[in-house]
Amino acid sequence: MKIALFVEGFTEMLLVKNIVLYNYGAANVSFYLYKLRGGNKIPVRVTLREQHEATSGTPTHTFHIYDCGGLSTIRSMINHQRNSLHKNQFNKIIGIRDVHPEDKATIPLLRKQLPYRVPQKPIPTSFLLCIMETEAWFIAEEAHFQKISPKLTKQFILQSTGIDIDTVNVETFDCPSDKLNEIYSHAGETYDKTEASIQRTVNAIEIINLIEVLSHRIPGLKEILDEILI
Numbered sequence: 109m110k111i112a113l114f115v116e117g118f119t120e121m122l123l124v125k126n127i128v129l130y131n132y133g134a135a136n137v138s139f140y141l142y143k144l145r146g147g148n149k150i151p152v153r154v155t156l157r158e159q160h161e162a163t164s165g166t167p168t169h170t171f172h173i174y175d176c177g178g179l180s181t182i183r184s185m186i187n188h189q190r191n192s193l194h195k196n197q198f199n200k201i202i203g204i205r206d207v208h209p210e211d212k213a214t215i216p217l218l219r220k221q222l223p224y225r226v227p228q229k230p231i232p233t234s235f236l237l238c239i240m241e242t243e244a245w246f247i248a249e250e251a252h253f254q255k256i257s258p259k260l261t262k263q264f265i266l267q268s269t270g271i272d273i274d275t276v277n278v279e280t281f282d283c284p285s286d287k288l289n290e291i292y293s294h295a296g297e298t299y300d301k302t303e304a305s306i307q308r309t310v311n312a313i314e315i316i317n318l319i320e321v322l323s324h325r326i327p328g329l330k331e332i333l334d335e336i337l338i
Contacts, residue, residue, distance in 0.1 A: 109338065110198040112172045114186050116179040116205045118303055119242050122310045124173050124204075124336065125158075130315040131337050134160065138167040142174045144185045152188050172198070179205040183226065186233065194230050201233040202335055208240040208283055215239065236335060239328040243299075244284035246309060247291065248273065248322050255312040257295035268294040279328060 115121050121141055128137050140159045146152040157175075161167075172193070176185045182203045193201065203222065207215055215237065222235035238244070246252065250273045253260035262273050269291055281287045288309075289299040299305055319337070323330040 109168065109200075110170045110172075110196070111200045111202065111336070112174070112189065112193050112198050113336070114174045114176055114182045114189075114201070114203045116176055116182060117301075118175055119301075119306045119310065120204055120238075121173050121175045122307060123242060123313070124171070126310065126313070126315055127318070127333070127336065128169065128171050129160075131319065132169050134162070135164040136162055136168045137171065138162045138169075139171040139173060142172065144174050144176050144181070144188070147181055147184050147188070152185070154189075182235075183222070186226070190227070190231065198231055200335075201231050203233070203235040204238065204332060205235070206238045206241040208285075212240065212282070234335060236332050237328060238332070239279045240282060241284040243288045244278040244281055245318060245322060245326060245329050246313060247271070247276070247281070247284060247288055248278045248326060249313050249317055250274070251314040251317055252309065252312040253291070256292060256309070257297050259295040260291065260297075264294070265291055278326060 113124055115124065125139055125141060128139060138159075138161050141157045143155040143157050144152060145155075174185060174189065176182045182205055186201055186203055190201070205222075207218065210218065218237060223233070226233050226235075250262055253265065253273075266272055271287075271291065278284065285299065285301070292299050299309060318329065319333060323333050
């Protein structure tokens, strides 16, 4: 199985890498992380950032994960790479983007517009939404907080912010990345969109908790995992 994922940024690229490594194991999965930049009147630049070859020598799954540098470029980057992916016999293309900064009310329209006039042959192509941002899942993933700071226990977060990590519907936050930063700030830490900050948080996430527990609680997460983990 060969799957190409087009995501809007470094957060999603790193998270998907960690998910597929955990789920399939280093022996069985190969992945290639690419940075795509350009478009319109500027030639698209494709930069290989990282690669991993299945240690068994014969991968059961191969993933190409593309950081498109923004939510508005995902469709055009898919079109740019489609012929190459077809030549390399890919089975599926998936585009993943946040809803934010759009309003929640736009979700039905986004679901309709994103796949509009996108070819389904020779490679099926789907578009999925993180509601409202990928960082919503991080708020629900309680185990990672104390890796950021020992102060960030569930009780401390509840007392400091009023957020009950066990029960909160994280898809209701308009800007989850800001909310995550707010939680961190009570322990003197920060979350921002720099690669160092993203890497620290994503690598602290317990992937088993995302897959086995939180996917049953967060509909948008389950939808994405169901598409990736096949």
